[in-house]
Amino acid sequence: MGKTLAVNAGSSTLKFKLFEVPSEDVITSGVIERIGLKDSIVTIKYGDGQKYENVQDVDTHEQAIHLMLDQLLALDIIKDYKEITGIGHRVVAGGEFFTDSVLVDDDVLQKIEDLAEYAPLHNPAEAMGIRAFKNILPDVPNVAVFDTSFHTSMPKVNYMYAIPYEYYEKFGARKYGAHGTSHRYVAGRAAAMLGKPLEDLKLITLHIGAGASITAVKNGKSFDTSMGFTPLAGIMMATRSGDIDVSLVTYLMEKLNIKDPNEMINILNKKSGLIGVSETSADMRDLEKVQDKNEKAHLARDMYINRIVRYIGQYVAELGGIDAIVFTAGVGENDIPIRQEIADKLSYFGIAVDPEKNHIRGVERDLSTDDATVKTLLIPTDEELMIVRDVERLTK
Numbered sequence: 514m515g516k517t518l519a520v521n522a523g524s525s526t527l528k529f530k531l532f533e534v535p536s537e538d539v540i541t542s543g544v545i546e547r548i549g550l551k552d553s554i555v556t557i558k559y560g561d562g563q564k565y566e567n568v569q570d571v572d573t574h575e576q577a578i579h580l581m582l583d584q585l586l587a588l589d590i591i592k593d594y595k596e597i598t599g600i601g602h603r604v605v606a607g608g609e610f611f612t613d614s615v616l617v618d619d620d621v622l623q624k625i626e627d628l629a630e631y632a633p634l635h636n637p638a639e640a641m642g643i644r645a646f647k648n649i650l651p652d653v654p655n656v657a658v659f660d661t662s663f664h665t666s667m668p669k670v671n672y673m674y675a676i677p678y679e680y681y682e683k684f685g686a687r688k689y690g691a692h693g694t695s696h697r698y699v700a701g702r703a704a705a706m707l708g709k710p711l712e713d714l715k716l717i718t719l720h721i722g723a724g725a726s727i728t729a730v731k732n733g734k735s736f737d738t739s740m741g742f743t744p745l746a747g748i749m750m751a752t753r754s755g756d757i758d759v760s761l762v763t764y765l766m767e768k769l770n771i772k773d774p775n776e777m778i779n780i781l782n783k784k785s786g787l788i789g790v791s792e793t794s795a796d797m798r799d800l801e802k803v804q805d806k807n808e809k810a811h812l813a814r815d816m817y818i819n820r821i822v823r824y825i826g827q828y829v830a831e832l833g834g835i836d837a838i839v840f841t842a843g844v845g846e847n848d849i850p851i852r853q854e855i856a857d858k859l860s861y862f863g864i865a866v867d868p869e870k871n872h873i874r875g876v877e878r879d880l881s882t883d884d885a886t887v888k889t890l891l892i893p894t895d896e897e898l899m900i901v902r903d904v905e906r907l908t909k
């Protein structure tokens with residue numbers, strides 16, 4: 514018996530769950546949302562239905578990690594950090610180097626930091642989280658679970674870019690994808706909900722949160738995915754542009770007199786997407802409050818939906834038809850009208866969502882009408898559970 518902590522650093526959130534192992538009972542689960550924005554929200558569930566909530570500014574992931582560590586003791590969830598017997602960390606980019614989760618030693622940690630260019634919004638914060646735990650609990654194993662692992666099954670035709678081949682060979686310039694742990698989890702749950710073997714299914718999993726990606730899952734494996742070399746590519750996100758014509762990068766650098774390419778990438782990563790277009794907020798909740806009287810907020814939301822619909826169309830074609838689409842992550846789990854609007858635009862594929870069934874947040878449910886030929890499933894993701902299972906597997 515022990516206690517394993519799963520730490521999931523996203524671009525705008527820090528999520529964590531402490532599990533009793535091997536029972537997988539959840540002792541506590543917490544989320545710090547809106548990191549870097551005003552009024553970050555801290556929510557920690559523990560004990561018999563107790564809940565700690567606080568609104569405060571949390572500017573960095575480092576602050577979020579320390580807040581989590583302080584609250585574990587302050588709320589008496591644990592008496593001493595020594596009660597934690599294993600820690601699993603989500604790491605976004607593993608490149609071609611990490612095809613599976615690994616026990617973290619100094620070399621692995623160095624490699625995770627070296628891969629920062631493959632996920633600039635994520636890997637540095639995640640490496641920092643690992644270091645924090647190595648300091649507090651030097652004798653407790655840390656396991657890194659990579660977002661990219663699930664996507665290592667993609668066929669070459671899907672992960673290669675049409676650029677000189679030697680850039681792939683020399684520099685690893687290819688598509689890696691992200692959110693793999695989430696796409697893997699919801700694909701497995703979708704098979705269970707549909708009562709069919711995962712190996713027989715063609716699914717499109719929509720992980721739409723602050724970071725957002727879409728994966729075509731064929732026979733249980735990632736076949737194609739919308740994120741690219743880094744999590745900047747694909748659909749529009751909270752602060753990321755998603756796909757654009759790359760010629761705009763140099764064109765805008767000239768117009769804006771930007772000399773450092775990283776400055777331009779930073780604009781595409783942090784000042785684009787919903788916040789860039791709406792000039793209002795990166796948070797879909799804020800946009801939906803004002804969209805009736807704010808044209809740019811309305812446009813940003815419409816564009817967000819359009820990019821998702823567009824990718825689903827591509828993947829239906831690539832997969833040659835589908836059995837189900839799955840909604841997950843912050844927007845997918847909570848945004849009732851967005852799910853409805855996306856489904857309505859896809860009726861051509863036999864997708865149809867029942868508005869009554871759809872009137873729900875954050876629980877597993879088949880949202881489809883009785884006559885839909887392609888199912889629409891709502892499945893809250895659980896990256897932390899997958900992380901804890903890998904900690905168990907690698908530390909036993």
Ligand SMILES: Nc1ncnc2c1ncn2[C@@H]1O[C@H](COP(=O)(O)OP(=O)(O)O)[C@@H](O)[C@H]1O
Nearest residue numbers: 523524525526722723724796797842843844847
């Ligand atoms: N009720 C809601 N309606 C619409 N969007 C929501 C709602 N709740 C959360 N979200 C969106 O989910 C996003 C966070 O998604 P999440 O997947 O948790 O984040 P991350 O990408 O950091 O892991 C928020 O930025 C917000 O836009």
Ligand SMILES: CC(=O)OP(=O)(O)O
Nearest residue numbers: 523524691692724744
């Ligand atoms: C890869 C990525 O964008 O992750 P998140 O959605 O957690 O920011």
Ligand SMILES: [Mg+2]
Nearest residue numbers: 523524722724
């Ligand atoms: Mg996330």
